Amino acid sequence: MPTKPSSENEDLIAQALQLASEGKRTDAEALFARAVVRSAEPFSLRAYGDFLEGDGRLAQALEMYRRAVDMAEQSGDEIAAAEALASLGNVLHTRGDLEGAEQMHRKALEINERLGRFEGMADAYGNLGNVLYTRGDLERAEQLQRQALEINARLGRLEGMADAYGNLGNVLYTRGDLEVAEEMHRRALEIDERLGRLEGVADDFGNLGNVLYTRGDLEGAEQMNRKALEINERLSRWEGIANSYGSLGNVLHTHGDLEEAEQMHRKALEINERLGRLEGMAISYGNLGNVLYTRGDSEGAEQMYRKALEIDEGLGKPEGMASDYGNLANVLYSQGDLDAAKQMYYKVLELSEGLSHLEGAAITHENLGSMLKAQGDEVGARHSWLRAVELYERMGVTHRAEKVRGRIVDAAEEESADP
Numbered sequence: 001m002p003t004k005p006s007s008e009n010e011d012l013i014a015q016a017l018q019l020a021s022e023g024k025r026t027d028a029e030a031l032f033a034r035a036v037v038r039s040a041e042p043f044s045l046r047a048y049g050d051f052l053e054g055d056g057r058l059a060q061a062l063e064m065y066r067r068a069v070d071m072a073e074q075s076g077d078e079i080a081a082a083e084a085l086a087s088l089g090n091v092l093h094t095r096g097d098l099e100g101a102e103q104m105h106r107k108a109l110e111i112n113e114r115l116g117r118f119e120g121m122a123d124a125y126g127n128l129g130n131v132l133y134t135r136g137d138l139e140r141a142e143q144l145q146r147q148a149l150e151i152n153a154r155l156g157r158l159e160g161m162a163d164a165y166g167n168l169g170n171v172l173y174t175r176g177d178l179e180v181a182e183e184m185h186r187r188a189l190e191i192d193e194r195l196g197r198l199e200g201v202a203d204d205f206g207n208l209g210n211v212l213y214t215r216g217d218l219e220g221a222e223q224m225n226r227k228a229l230e231i232n233e234r235l236s237r238w239e240g241i242a243n244s245y246g247s248l249g250n251v252l253h254t255h256g257d258l259e260e261a262e263q264m265h266r267k268a269l270e271i272n273e274r275l276g277r278l279e280g281m282a283i284s285y286g287n288l289g290n291v292l293y294t295r296g297d298s299e300g301a302e303q304m305y306r307k308a309l310e311i312d313e314g315l316g317k318p319e320g321m322a323s324d325y326g327n328l329a330n331v332l333y334s335q336g337d338l339d340a341a342k343q344m345y346y347k348v349l350e351l352s353e354g355l356s357h358l359e360g361a362a363i364t365h366e367n368l369g370s371m372l373k374a375q376g377d378e379v380g381a382r383h384s385w386l387r388a389v390e391l392y393e394r395m396g397v398t399h400r401a402e403k404v405r406g407r408i409v410d411a412a413e414e415e416s417a418d419p
Contacts, residue, residue: 009035013047020051025236036064042072042080049087056238056275062091082111082120086127093131094239096278096315102131122151122160126167133171134279136318136355142171162191162200169207173214174319176358176395182211202231202240209247213254214359216399222251242271242280249287253294262291282311282320289327293334302331322351322360326367333371341371362391366404378415382408 016031032048049064068084089104105127112120129144145167152160169184185207192200209224225247232240249264265287272280289304305327312320329344345368352360369384385408392401 009039009041009044012038013044016047016051020054023236025055040067040071042068042075042077042084045071046080046084046087049084053087053091054235054237056271058091058095058275058277062088062095065091078111078115079117079120082108082115082117082124085111086120086123089127089131093127093134094279095276096311098131098135098315102128105131118151118155119157119160122148122155122157122164125151126160126163129167129171133167133174134315134317136316138171138175138355142168145171158191158195159197159200162188162195162197162204165191166200166203166207169211173207173211174359175356176362176391178211178215178396182208185211198231198235199237199240202228202235202237202244205231206240206243206247209251213247213251214395215397218251218254222248225251238271238275239277239280242268242275242277242284245271246280246283246287249291253287253291258291258295262288265291278311278315279317279320282308282315282317282324285311286320286323286327293327293331298331298334302328305331318351318355319357319360322348322355322357325351326360326364329364330367333367333374338371338375342368345371358391358395359397362388362395362397362400365391366400369404369407373411378411381411385411 012031012035016028019028028051032051035044036048045064045068049061049068052061052064065084065088069081069088072081072084085104085108089101092104093101105124109121109124112124125144126148129141129148132144133141145164149161149164149168152164165184165188169181172184173181185204189201189204192204205224205228209221209228212224213221225244229244229248232244245264245268249261252264253261265284269281269284272284285304285308289301292304293301305324309321309324312324325344326348329341329348332341332344345364348364349361352364365384365388369381369388372384373381385404388404389401
Protein backbone atom coordinates (compact mmCIF):
# COMPACT_ATOMS: atom_id res chain seq x y z
CA MET A 1 0.00 0.00 0.00
CA PRO A 2 1.29 3.52 -0.75
CA THR A 3 2.43 5.33 2.38
CA LYS A 4 1.31 8.93 2.40
CA PRO A 5 3.53 11.43 4.22
CA SER A 6 2.12 13.11 7.30
CA SER A 7 0.25 16.31 6.55
CA GLU A 8 2.79 18.19 8.68
CA ASN A 9 5.67 16.81 6.59
CA GLU A 10 3.83 17.68 3.39
CA ASP A 11 3.51 21.25 4.64
CA LEU A 12 7.21 21.39 5.55
CA ILE A 13 8.26 20.08 2.12
CA ALA A 14 5.93 22.55 0.38
CA GLN A 15 7.43 25.42 2.38
CA ALA A 16 10.96 24.17 1.63
CA LEU A 17 10.25 23.99 -2.11
CA GLN A 18 8.86 27.53 -2.05
CA LEU A 19 11.94 28.86 -0.26
CA ALA A 20 14.22 27.03 -2.70
CA SER A 21 12.38 28.56 -5.67
CA GLU A 22 12.97 32.00 -4.10
CA GLY A 23 16.71 31.31 -3.83
CA LYS A 24 16.62 30.93 -0.02
CA ARG A 25 18.40 27.61 -0.14
CA THR A 26 19.83 27.61 3.40
CA ASP A 27 16.38 28.13 4.91
CA ALA A 28 14.93 25.55 2.51
CA GLU A 29 17.50 22.94 3.49
CA ALA A 30 16.74 23.44 7.18
CA LEU A 31 13.09 22.56 6.50
CA PHE A 32 14.00 19.53 4.34
CA ALA A 33 16.29 18.24 7.10
CA ARG A 34 13.59 18.84 9.73
CA ALA A 35 11.05 16.87 7.68
CA VAL A 36 13.45 13.93 7.26
CA VAL A 37 14.33 13.86 10.96
CA ARG A 38 10.66 14.02 11.97
CA SER A 39 9.53 11.21 9.67
CA ALA A 40 11.96 9.56 7.25
CA GLU A 41 9.30 8.32 4.84
CA PRO A 42 10.08 7.97 1.09
CA PHE A 43 8.31 11.23 0.11
CA SER A 44 10.46 13.42 2.38
CA LEU A 45 13.70 11.56 1.63
CA ARG A 46 13.18 11.83 -2.10
CA ALA A 47 12.24 15.52 -1.91
CA TYR A 48 15.41 16.24 0.06
CA GLY A 49 17.40 14.17 -2.44
CA ASP A 50 15.99 16.23 -5.31
CA PHE A 51 17.08 19.41 -3.51
CA LEU A 52 20.60 18.05 -2.91
CA GLU A 53 20.88 16.84 -6.52
CA GLY A 54 19.90 20.30 -7.77
CA ASP A 55 22.58 21.76 -5.51
CA GLY A 56 25.22 19.50 -7.05
CA ARG A 57 25.73 17.43 -3.87
CA LEU A 58 25.34 14.12 -5.61
CA ALA A 59 26.84 11.87 -2.93
CA GLN A 60 24.35 13.18 -0.36
CA ALA A 61 21.52 12.93 -2.89
CA LEU A 62 22.42 9.28 -3.50
CA GLU A 63 22.21 8.60 0.23
CA MET A 64 18.71 10.13 0.42
CA TYR A 65 17.48 8.20 -2.62
CA ARG A 66 18.88 4.91 -1.30
CA ARG A 67 17.17 5.48 2.01
CA ALA A 68 13.94 6.29 0.15
CA VAL A 69 14.17 3.01 -1.79
CA ASP A 70 14.81 1.04 1.41
CA MET A 71 11.93 2.67 3.27
CA ALA A 72 9.54 2.20 0.34
CA GLU A 73 10.44 -1.46 -0.05
CA GLN A 74 10.09 -2.10 3.69
CA SER A 75 6.63 -0.51 3.72
CA GLY A 76 5.55 -2.23 0.50
CA ASP A 77 5.00 1.11 -1.26
CA GLU A 78 5.86 0.07 -4.83
CA ILE A 79 5.04 3.43 -6.40
CA ALA A 80 7.39 5.27 -4.03
CA ALA A 81 10.04 2.59 -4.65
CA ALA A 82 9.79 3.03 -8.44
CA GLU A 83 10.06 6.81 -8.15
CA ALA A 84 13.08 6.63 -5.83
CA LEU A 85 14.75 4.01 -8.06
CA ALA A 86 14.37 6.37 -11.03
CA SER A 87 15.96 9.25 -9.11
CA LEU A 88 18.76 6.96 -7.93
CA GLY A 89 19.37 5.77 -11.49
CA ASN A 90 19.61 9.32 -12.82
CA VAL A 91 22.28 10.29 -10.31
CA LEU A 92 24.26 7.11 -10.97
CA HIS A 93 24.08 7.96 -14.69
CA THR A 94 25.40 11.46 -13.99
CA ARG A 95 28.30 10.01 -11.99
CA GLY A 96 29.18 7.59 -14.79
CA ASP A 97 27.93 4.34 -13.22
CA LEU A 98 26.02 3.26 -16.32
CA GLU A 99 25.59 -0.34 -15.20
CA GLY A 100 24.13 0.71 -11.86
CA ALA A 101 21.93 3.31 -13.54
CA GLU A 102 20.54 0.76 -15.99
CA GLN A 103 19.78 -1.68 -13.15
CA MET A 104 17.83 0.97 -11.25
CA HIS A 105 15.81 2.04 -14.29
CA ARG A 106 15.01 -1.57 -15.24
CA LYS A 107 13.79 -2.23 -11.69
CA ALA A 108 11.61 0.89 -11.89
CA LEU A 109 10.27 -0.19 -15.28
CA GLU A 110 9.43 -3.69 -13.99
CA ILE A 111 7.44 -2.22 -11.09
CA ASN A 112 5.60 0.28 -13.29
CA GLU A 113 4.75 -2.38 -15.89
CA ARG A 114 3.44 -4.71 -13.19
CA LEU A 115 1.28 -1.94 -11.75
CA GLY A 116 0.10 -0.83 -15.21
CA ARG A 117 1.36 2.63 -14.31
CA PHE A 118 1.87 4.23 -17.73
CA GLU A 119 3.31 7.53 -16.52
CA GLY A 120 6.07 5.67 -14.68
CA MET A 121 6.66 3.41 -17.69
CA ALA A 122 7.17 6.46 -19.93
CA ASP A 123 9.71 7.91 -17.49
CA ALA A 124 11.54 4.58 -17.25
CA TYR A 125 11.71 4.21 -21.04
CA GLY A 126 13.12 7.74 -21.32
CA ASN A 127 15.70 7.17 -18.57
CA LEU A 128 16.83 3.85 -20.05
CA GLY A 129 17.05 5.50 -23.45
CA ASN A 130 19.39 8.12 -22.01
CA VAL A 131 21.68 5.44 -20.56
CA LEU A 132 21.80 3.58 -23.88
CA TYR A 133 22.45 6.88 -25.69
CA THR A 134 25.50 7.48 -23.50
CA ARG A 135 26.63 3.93 -24.26
CA GLY A 136 26.35 4.64 -28.00
CA ASP A 137 23.44 2.27 -28.69
CA LEU A 138 21.56 4.86 -30.73
CA GLU A 139 19.09 2.44 -32.31
CA ARG A 140 17.75 1.12 -29.01
CA ALA A 141 17.93 4.58 -27.45
CA GLU A 142 15.71 5.94 -30.21
CA GLN A 143 13.24 3.06 -29.82
CA LEU A 144 12.89 3.71 -26.10
CA GLN A 145 12.47 7.47 -26.54
CA ARG A 146 9.77 6.88 -29.14
CA GLN A 147 8.00 4.52 -26.72
CA ALA A 148 8.20 7.22 -24.04
CA LEU A 149 6.84 9.83 -26.46
CA GLU A 150 3.97 7.60 -27.57
CA ILE A 151 2.83 6.96 -23.98
CA ASN A 152 3.20 10.59 -22.94
CA ALA A 153 1.25 11.78 -25.99
CA ARG A 154 -1.51 9.26 -25.28
CA LEU A 155 -1.72 10.49 -21.69
CA GLY A 156 -1.66 14.13 -22.78
CA ARG A 157 1.35 14.54 -20.48
CA LEU A 158 3.04 17.62 -21.91
CA GLU A 159 6.09 17.67 -19.63
CA GLY A 160 6.91 14.08 -20.57
CA MET A 161 6.40 14.86 -24.25
CA ALA A 162 8.87 17.74 -24.02
CA ASP A 163 11.48 15.49 -22.39
CA ALA A 164 10.98 12.81 -25.04
CA TYR A 165 11.25 15.33 -27.89
CA GLY A 166 14.47 16.66 -26.39
CA ASN A 167 15.96 13.19 -25.92
CA LEU A 168 14.98 12.16 -29.45
CA GLY A 169 16.54 15.35 -30.76
CA ASN A 170 19.84 14.44 -29.10
CA VAL A 171 19.86 10.97 -30.66
CA LEU A 172 19.07 12.38 -34.12
CA TYR A 173 21.69 15.12 -33.69
CA THR A 174 24.35 12.51 -32.92
CA ARG A 175 23.29 10.62 -36.04
CA GLY A 176 23.73 13.79 -38.11
CA ASP A 177 20.03 14.33 -38.91
CA LEU A 178 20.19 18.00 -37.99
CA GLU A 179 16.92 19.07 -39.60
CA VAL A 180 14.75 16.61 -37.67
CA ALA A 181 16.84 17.10 -34.51
CA GLU A 182 16.14 20.84 -34.66
CA GLU A 183 12.43 20.14 -35.18
CA MET A 184 12.38 17.92 -32.06
CA HIS A 185 14.15 20.55 -29.93
CA ARG A 186 11.84 23.32 -31.14
CA ARG A 187 8.80 21.18 -30.26
CA ALA A 188 10.26 20.63 -26.80
CA LEU A 189 10.93 24.36 -26.41
CA GLU A 190 7.39 25.29 -27.45
CA ILE A 191 5.93 22.99 -24.78
CA ASP A 192 8.37 24.00 -22.05
CA GLU A 193 7.79 27.71 -22.67
CA ARG A 194 4.03 27.16 -22.60
CA LEU A 195 4.34 25.32 -19.27
CA GLY A 196 6.74 27.91 -17.84
CA ARG A 197 9.15 25.04 -17.19
CA LEU A 198 12.48 26.86 -16.97
CA GLU A 199 14.69 23.77 -16.54
CA GLY A 200 13.33 22.37 -19.78
CA VAL A 201 13.65 25.73 -21.56
CA ALA A 202 17.34 25.91 -20.58
CA ASP A 203 18.00 22.41 -21.90
CA ASP A 204 16.14 23.19 -25.13
CA PHE A 205 18.14 26.38 -25.72
CA GLY A 206 21.37 24.44 -25.13
CA ASN A 207 20.35 21.64 -27.50
CA LEU A 208 19.34 24.12 -30.22
CA GLY A 209 22.65 25.91 -29.69
CA ASN A 210 24.50 22.66 -30.44
CA VAL A 211 22.54 22.13 -33.67
CA LEU A 212 23.16 25.71 -34.83
CA TYR A 213 26.87 25.43 -33.95
CA THR A 214 27.24 22.30 -36.05
CA ARG A 215 25.48 24.08 -38.93
CA GLY A 216 27.99 26.94 -38.70
CA ASP A 217 25.55 29.54 -37.32
CA LEU A 218 27.88 30.82 -34.61
CA GLU A 219 25.84 33.90 -33.78
CA GLY A 220 22.66 31.87 -33.32
CA ALA A 221 24.53 29.22 -31.31
CA GLU A 222 26.02 31.83 -28.97
CA GLN A 223 22.62 33.46 -28.39
CA MET A 224 21.03 30.12 -27.53
CA ASN A 225 23.83 29.06 -25.19
CA ARG A 226 23.88 32.41 -23.38
CA LYS A 227 20.11 32.12 -22.84
CA ALA A 228 20.63 28.61 -21.47
CA LEU A 229 23.45 29.79 -19.19
CA GLU A 230 21.37 32.68 -17.81
CA ILE A 231 18.52 30.35 -16.83
CA ASN A 232 20.82 27.65 -15.45
CA GLU A 233 22.66 30.19 -13.29
CA ARG A 234 19.37 31.64 -12.04
CA LEU A 235 18.22 28.14 -11.05
CA SER A 236 21.65 27.08 -9.68
CA ARG A 237 21.58 24.05 -12.01
CA TRP A 238 25.24 23.11 -11.86
CA GLU A 239 25.21 20.38 -14.49
CA GLY A 240 23.40 22.74 -16.86
CA ILE A 241 25.84 25.56 -16.07
CA ALA A 242 28.77 23.27 -16.92
CA ASN A 243 27.14 22.26 -20.22
CA SER A 244 26.50 25.91 -21.12
CA TYR A 245 30.09 26.91 -20.34
CA GLY A 246 31.37 24.07 -22.52
CA SER A 247 29.11 24.92 -25.46
CA LEU A 248 29.96 28.63 -25.22
CA GLY A 249 33.64 27.74 -25.05
CA ASN A 250 33.33 25.85 -28.33
CA VAL A 251 31.66 28.83 -30.03
CA LEU A 252 34.31 31.24 -28.72
CA HIS A 253 37.06 28.85 -29.84
CA THR A 254 35.65 28.81 -33.37
CA HIS A 255 35.43 32.62 -33.24
CA GLY A 256 39.17 32.63 -32.42
CA ASP A 257 38.81 33.94 -28.85
CA LEU A 258 41.06 31.28 -27.34
CA GLU A 259 41.60 32.96 -23.97
CA GLU A 260 37.91 33.28 -23.15
CA ALA A 261 37.22 29.83 -24.63
CA GLU A 262 39.79 28.30 -22.28
CA GLN A 263 38.24 30.12 -19.30
CA MET A 264 34.83 28.67 -20.19
CA HIS A 265 36.16 25.12 -20.49
CA ARG A 266 38.10 25.38 -17.22
CA LYS A 267 34.94 26.59 -15.45
CA ALA A 268 33.04 23.65 -16.93
CA LEU A 269 35.76 21.22 -15.85
CA GLU A 270 35.81 22.59 -12.28
CA ILE A 271 32.05 22.08 -11.93
CA ASN A 272 32.12 18.61 -13.48
CA GLU A 273 34.96 17.55 -11.18
CA ARG A 274 33.07 18.87 -8.15
CA LEU A 275 29.97 16.94 -9.21
CA GLY A 276 31.96 13.79 -9.92
CA ARG A 277 30.39 13.86 -13.39
CA LEU A 278 32.76 11.71 -15.44
CA GLU A 279 31.07 12.21 -18.82
CA GLY A 280 31.25 15.98 -18.39
CA MET A 281 34.89 15.81 -17.28
CA ALA A 282 35.82 13.88 -20.43
CA ILE A 283 34.07 16.45 -22.62
CA SER A 284 35.85 19.31 -20.81
CA TYR A 285 39.25 17.65 -21.15
CA GLY A 286 38.63 17.18 -24.88
CA ASN A 287 37.52 20.79 -25.34
CA LEU A 288 40.53 22.11 -23.42
CA GLY A 289 42.78 19.92 -25.55
CA ASN A 290 41.29 21.50 -28.67
CA VAL A 291 42.13 25.00 -27.41
CA LEU A 292 45.70 23.97 -26.53
CA TYR A 293 46.09 22.26 -29.92
CA THR A 294 45.00 25.44 -31.74
CA ARG A 295 47.54 27.38 -29.66
CA GLY A 296 50.29 25.02 -30.85
CA ASP A 297 50.73 23.25 -27.50
CA SER A 298 50.54 19.72 -28.89
CA GLU A 299 52.03 18.19 -25.73
CA GLY A 300 49.45 19.83 -23.46
CA ALA A 301 46.68 18.93 -25.91
CA GLU A 302 47.76 15.28 -25.96
CA GLN A 303 47.65 15.11 -22.16
CA MET A 304 44.08 16.42 -22.16
CA TYR A 305 42.98 14.04 -24.92
CA ARG A 306 44.45 11.03 -23.12
CA LYS A 307 42.63 12.01 -19.90
CA ALA A 308 39.39 12.22 -21.88
CA LEU A 309 40.04 8.86 -23.56
CA GLU A 310 40.74 7.13 -20.23
CA ILE A 311 37.37 8.29 -18.88
CA ASP A 312 35.41 7.48 -22.05
CA GLU A 313 36.94 3.99 -22.23
CA GLY A 314 36.00 3.45 -18.57
CA LEU A 315 32.44 4.56 -19.32
CA GLY A 316 32.28 2.45 -22.48
CA LYS A 317 31.18 5.57 -24.37
CA PRO A 318 32.02 4.98 -28.07
CA GLU A 319 31.04 8.47 -29.23
CA GLY A 320 33.48 10.02 -26.78
CA MET A 321 36.18 7.50 -27.64
CA ALA A 322 35.80 8.30 -31.34
CA SER A 323 36.24 12.01 -30.63
CA ASP A 324 39.30 11.34 -28.43
CA TYR A 325 40.95 9.10 -31.03
CA GLY A 326 40.31 11.73 -33.70
CA ASN A 327 41.87 14.44 -31.57
CA LEU A 328 44.90 12.26 -30.79
CA ALA A 329 45.24 11.46 -34.49
CA ASN A 330 45.41 15.20 -35.23
CA VAL A 331 48.22 15.57 -32.66
CA LEU A 332 50.16 12.64 -34.14
CA TYR A 333 49.69 14.11 -37.63
CA SER A 334 51.01 17.50 -36.48
CA GLN A 335 54.01 15.76 -34.89
CA GLY A 336 54.81 14.04 -38.19
CA ASP A 337 53.88 10.49 -37.10
CA LEU A 338 51.66 9.91 -40.13
CA ASP A 339 51.41 6.13 -39.91
CA ALA A 340 50.23 6.22 -36.29
CA ALA A 341 47.82 9.05 -37.17
CA LYS A 342 46.38 7.03 -40.04
CA GLN A 343 45.74 4.02 -37.78
CA MET A 344 43.99 6.30 -35.28
CA TYR A 345 41.81 7.88 -37.98
CA TYR A 346 40.69 4.42 -39.11
CA LYS A 347 39.74 3.59 -35.51
CA VAL A 348 37.57 6.71 -35.47
CA LEU A 349 35.87 5.74 -38.72
CA GLU A 350 35.13 2.26 -37.39
CA LEU A 351 33.52 3.70 -34.24
CA SER A 352 31.69 6.55 -36.00
CA GLU A 353 30.24 4.37 -38.75
CA GLY A 354 29.17 1.78 -36.16
CA LEU A 355 27.28 4.56 -34.37
CA SER A 356 25.90 6.06 -37.61
CA HIS A 357 27.60 9.23 -36.33
CA LEU A 358 27.78 11.24 -39.54
CA GLU A 359 29.56 14.29 -38.15
CA GLY A 360 32.37 12.24 -36.62
CA ALA A 361 32.84 10.27 -39.84
CA ALA A 362 32.76 13.43 -41.98
CA ILE A 363 35.37 15.27 -39.89
CA THR A 364 37.60 12.19 -39.86
CA HIS A 365 37.41 11.73 -43.65
CA GLU A 366 38.26 15.41 -44.03
CA ASN A 367 41.33 15.10 -41.76
CA LEU A 368 42.35 11.75 -43.22
CA GLY A 369 42.24 13.26 -46.71
CA SER A 370 44.65 16.00 -45.65
CA MET A 371 47.03 13.46 -44.16
CA LEU A 372 46.91 11.19 -47.23
CA LYS A 373 47.61 14.24 -49.41
CA ALA A 374 50.67 14.99 -47.27
CA GLN A 375 51.81 11.39 -47.81
CA GLY A 376 51.45 11.81 -51.58
CA ASP A 377 48.42 9.54 -51.87
CA GLU A 378 46.36 11.79 -54.16
CA VAL A 379 43.79 9.10 -54.98
CA GLY A 380 43.22 8.19 -51.33
CA ALA A 381 42.98 11.86 -50.35
CA ARG A 382 40.39 12.57 -53.04
CA HIS A 383 38.35 9.52 -52.01
CA SER A 384 38.30 10.61 -48.33
CA TRP A 385 37.44 14.21 -49.20
CA LEU A 386 34.59 13.18 -51.50
CA ARG A 387 33.21 10.99 -48.72
CA ALA A 388 33.44 13.94 -46.32
CA VAL A 389 31.53 16.15 -48.79
CA GLU A 390 28.83 13.50 -49.15
CA LEU A 391 28.36 13.19 -45.38
CA TYR A 392 28.39 16.95 -44.73
CA GLU A 393 25.77 17.47 -47.45
CA ARG A 394 23.60 14.71 -46.03
CA MET A 395 23.70 16.54 -42.68
CA GLY A 396 22.97 19.91 -44.29
CA VAL A 397 26.34 21.33 -43.13
CA THR A 398 26.99 23.10 -46.42
CA HIS A 399 29.77 25.42 -45.21
CA ARG A 400 31.96 22.42 -44.33
CA ALA A 401 31.10 20.66 -47.60
CA GLU A 402 32.16 23.75 -49.60
CA LYS A 403 35.41 23.99 -47.65
CA VAL A 404 36.33 20.38 -48.51
CA ARG A 405 35.30 20.90 -52.13
CA GLY A 406 37.80 23.76 -52.24
CA ARG A 407 40.54 21.39 -51.08
CA ILE A 408 39.66 18.91 -53.83
CA VAL A 409 39.84 21.68 -56.45
CA ASP A 410 43.15 23.02 -55.07
CA ALA A 411 44.67 19.53 -55.05
CA ALA A 412 43.56 18.90 -58.65
CA GLU A 413 45.08 22.21 -59.79
CA GLU A 414 48.36 21.40 -58.01
CA GLU A 415 48.45 17.98 -59.67
CA SER A 416 47.79 19.38 -63.14
CA ALA A 417 50.49 22.05 -62.64
CA ASP A 418 53.15 19.44 -61.80
CA PRO A 419 55.45 18.68 -64.77
